[in-house]
Amino acid sequence: MRYESWHMSPRVYVILDATAGKAGWVAQTLRRQPGVLLADEIEELPHVVVVLEAPSRQKLAESTIKALSSVESATDDVQLLPAKNGRSGAVLTSSLPQHVSNEVTSKGHLKAHIQRIG
Secondary structure: OHHHHHHHOOEEEEEEEEOOOOHHHHHHHHHOOOOEEEEEEOOOOOOEEEEEEOOOHHHHHHHHHHHHHHOHHHEEEEEEEEOOOOOOOOHHHHOOOHHHHHHHOOOHHHHHHHHHHO
């Protein structure tokens, strides 16, 4: 029953490449962020895999921005993989205020990825 509830909530998978020697710190910091279900350090690239979940798409977008902002100085590359859950992946960014959306898309790779999934 718990799995069904978890599966139906909006969620996003985040793949992060941490700067040299920072993967452990990145995973630990992300685990303390609201909405983060899982943050694991990986042995090879990418360095950290994160799963976030929230009761609504708006809350998921807000939690994702907050979590990524908390480790921005220690990451080189970020990829967002929104779970479809019967909806378009574009909902993650479409519900963000413009100033927040600009912060998230400040890295060229992330911006291109968001446009591709939309």
